[in-house]
Amino acid sequence: MEKKITGKVYVLGDNVDTDQIIPAEYLVYSTSNPEELKKYGHFALSSVPVEKAGLPNGNVPFIKGDNYESEFNVIVGGTNFGCGSSREHAPLAMQVAGVKVVIAESYARIFFRNSVDGGFLIPYVCKEKLNDKINTGDVIEVDVEANQLINHTDNKTWALIPLGDVFEIVEAGGLFQYARTSGMI
Amino acid sequence: MKEMLDMGMTITEKIFAASSKREKVIPGENLWLDVDVLMTHDVCGPPTFEIWKKEFGDKAKIWDKNKLVVFPDHYIFTKNEHANRNVKILREFAASYDLPNYYDAGTDRYKGVCHIALAQEGYNIPGTVLIGTDSHTCTSGAFGMFSTGVGNTDAAFILGTGKIWEKVPESMKFTFTGTMPAYLTAKDLILQILGDITTDGATYRAMEFDGNAIGSLNMYERMTLTNMAIEAGGMNGIIAVDGTTRKFLAEAGVTEYEIFNSDPDAIYHSKYSYDVSKLEPVVAKPHSPDNRDTVRNVAGTKITKCYIGSCTGGKITDFRYAAKVLLGEKVKVTTFIVPASITIAKQLEEETILGISLKEIFQNAGCIIAESSCAACLGGPSDTIGRSVDGDVVISTTNRNFPGRMGSKSSQVYLASPLTVAASAVKGVITDPREFFI
Numbered sequence: 001m002e003k004k005i006t007g008k009v010y011v012l013g014d015n016v017d018t019d020q021i022i023p024a025e026y027l028v029y030s031t032s033n034p035e036e037l038k039k040y041g042h043f044a045l046s047s048v049p050v051e052k053a054g055l056p057n058g059n060v061p062f063i064k065g066d067n068y069e070s071e072f073n074v075i076v077g078g079t080n081f082g083c084g085s086s087r088e089h090a091p092l093a094m095q096v097a098g099v100k101v102v103i104a105e106s107y108a109r110i111f112f113r114n115s116v117d118g119g120f121l122i123p124y125v126c127k128e129k130l131n132d133k134i135n136t137g138d139v140i141e142v143d144v145e146a147n148q149l150i151n152h153t154d155n156k157t158w159a160l161i162p163l164g165d166v167f168e169i170v171e172a173g174g175l176f177q178y179a180r181t182s183g184m185i
Numbered sequence: 186m187k188e189m190l191d192m193g194m195t196i197t198e199k200i201f202a203a204s205s206k207r208e209k210v211i212p213g214e215n216l217w218l219d220v221d222v223l224m225t226h227d228v229c230g231p232p233t234f235e236i237w238k239k240e241f242g243d244k245a246k247i248w249d250k251n252k253l254v255v256f257p258d259h260y261i262f263t264k265n266e267h268a269n270r271n272v273k274i275l276r277e278f279a280a281s282y283d284l285p286n287y288y289d290a291g292t293d294r295y296k297g298v299c300h301i302a303l304a305q306e307g308y309n310i311p312g313t314v315l316i317g318t319d320s321h322t323c324t325s326g327a328f329g330m331f332s333t334g335v336g337n338t339d340a341a342f343i344l345g346t347g348k349i350w351e352k353v354p355e356s357m358k359f360t361f362t363g364t365m366p367a368y369l370t371a372k373d374l375i376l377q378i379l380g381d382i383t384t385d386g387a388t389y390r391a392m393e394f395d396g397n398a399i400g401s402l403n404m405y406e407r408m409t410l411t412n413m414a415i416e417a418g419g420m421n422g423i424i425a426v427d428g429t430t431r432k433f434l435a436e437a438g439v440t441e442y443e444i445f446n447s448d449p450d451a452i453y454h455s456k457y458s459y460d461v462s463k464l465e466p467v468v469a470k471p472h473s474p475d476n477r478d479t480v481r482n483v484a485g486t487k488i489t490k491c492y493i494g495s496c497t498g499g500k501i502t503d504f505r506y507a508a509k510v511l512l513g514e515k516v517k518v519t520t521f522i523v524p525a526s527i528t529i530a531k532q533l534e535e536e537t538i539l540g541i542s543l544k545e546i547f548q549n550a551g552c553i554i555a556e557s558s559c560a561a562c563l564g565g566p567s568d569t570i571g572r573s574v575d576g577d578v579v580i581s582t583t584n585r586n587f588p589g590r591m592g593s594k595s596s597q598v599y600l601a602s603p604l605t606v607a608a609s610a611v612k613g614v615i616t617d618p619r620e621f622f623i
Contacts, residue, residue: 015385017587019564019585020587020588023589024228024563025564025565025566025567028228028260030270031231032235047589047594048588049594079385083385084585084587086336087228087229089232106388107388108385108388108418110336114337114339117339117342118336118337165215165352174338175339176338179346185241185346
């Protein structure tokens with residue numbers, strides 16, 4: 001696990017559901033074929049309504065043109081991030097696109113589990129609402145040891161809630177790695 | 186903490202205790218549960234099997250073949266080669282591991298939508314733990330069991346170990362009393378709740394339904410309630426076993442099971458009470474299942490499509506409701522009838538109103554009857570029947586109306602009961618079903 005993640009942030013609203021993160025029609029692609037896997041990155045966040053795509057102004061494409069990687073590697077969202085279906089393709093698509101950490105006010109249970117157990121990204125919860133205090137394109141640093149977010153664009157620092165029970169799984173890199181480390185499998 | 190140890194437990198807590206071999210569990214603690222059934226389908230099965238093979242390597246062994254149930258159901262009637270490849274992967278996996286509970290598409294073993302098939306094929310067993318790679322796995326909770334959805338990694342872990350870590354959820358109780366009016370269905374009840382508590386009002390919690398109005402519902406209507414627990418973020422929905430449950434189970438060949446009931450002094454996160462005689466038909470407006478309004482308030486909204494189908498709204502009870510309204514009528518907009526399972530499709534031919542089969546009622550009304558699968562509930566490949574297109578305004582008995590959920594991002598979806606959808610189909614605009622009950 002990277003202790004410090006630095007990059008550009010992409011800001012979203014409340015209730016970003018898994019159909020917005022990766023529409024169901026693309027779930028037919030193989031998750032193990034390297035070429036098909038790129039499709040997941042290419043279509044990541046493709047169904048977010050344009051006015052909410054990259055707040056505060058919207059209309060910021062997460063993926064440009066034919067790319068499968070995004071220029072943004074940190075997502076800041078609102079409440080109930082990842083609600084909806086159980087598709088693990090959602091955190092996978094974000095990982096393929098280059099996202100390393102999501103910071104939201106709250107998560108839907110299955111998305112949170114999938115992010116942790118699959119080792120796709122770190123799902124942090126912020127102490128206070130941040131998607132109205134950080135702008136898409138801001139350059140930020142997430143410090144996993146200090147549990148804080150530093151916005152280099154406006155030099156503000158925000159506290160994140162420690163990962164708690166799931167820290168060991170996140171640190172191990174996912175459920176299987178955790179189970180092997182702890183001798184369970 | 187000590188106080189909580191002395192208090193009673195909810196049904197969900199009792200099942201967690203039994204499955205983790207503990208006397209007592211407390212909400213918030215993480216436990217390892219023994220899984221009784223793992224269910225998967227064509228969208229999440231292939232990646233689940235891949236992860237299982239990769240992670241366990243040479244040691245990969247299915248923990249218990251009899252406990253693995255595989256229903257292809259999502260993308261079945263499509264020419265999409267990638268979708269068809271997924272079903273082929275399931276087929277080959279089932280063949281190479283000699284799986285007893287694989288229900289192949291294109292054969293007479295095909296069943297249709299997994300959550301309904303689980304009930305009809307006898308996999309829903311009170312007191313047990315059923316985990317599925319689909320968020321609507323919570324449907325099975327109507328049978329007094331713990332059921333919830335997970336992703337592929339968790340499923341792959343279960344496939345090899347039979348175990349899952351889970352946090353004991355706090356429980357919320359929803360009590361419905363009174364006599365259900367003829368114009369009201371379970372769909373109206375759950376949309377009512379969603380409007381009250383919103384799409385994250387039950388996140389990480391159990392939603393327990395009780396009261397005499399719940400007791401008056403048949404199993405399929407109860408499944409509509411537990412099915413949409415996930416729409417409030419719920420970990421699971423649950424309804425205690427009663428005579429109605431026992432009768433359904435006996436018909437499905439399930440005779441041995443353990444019944445759990447919540448203790449009178451069990452602790453709840455919150456309690457909600459509703460008198461069903463005071464409720465009225467409701468919809469969820471675009472683009473969220475909690476965007477509730479009364480049908481009355483949106484009546485007259487022009488629609489382009491009606492859709493009656495899915496694990497939520499494609500059960501025999503949903504079609505009985507719809508047929509009552511559509512008998513002798515003609516639909517004014519394209520209306521899709523998608524029975525959730527093969528068994529239900531057969532029932533449409535067998536059940537009659539005034540001597541006319543439900544299927545004929547729908548055909549005479551001008552509806553399009555599709556084959557059993559998840560179909561356009563979740564959009565699906567571009568050739569999926571009923572898929573929404575740009576500019577569509579759909580009224581649907583399904584479960585989600587997120588942007589793009591049923592296909593086009595620029596379509597709008599209203600969620601409603603089968604009575605409301607059928608009434609709207611007849612008028613071509615959103616219509617209160619009470620107009621048909623006077």
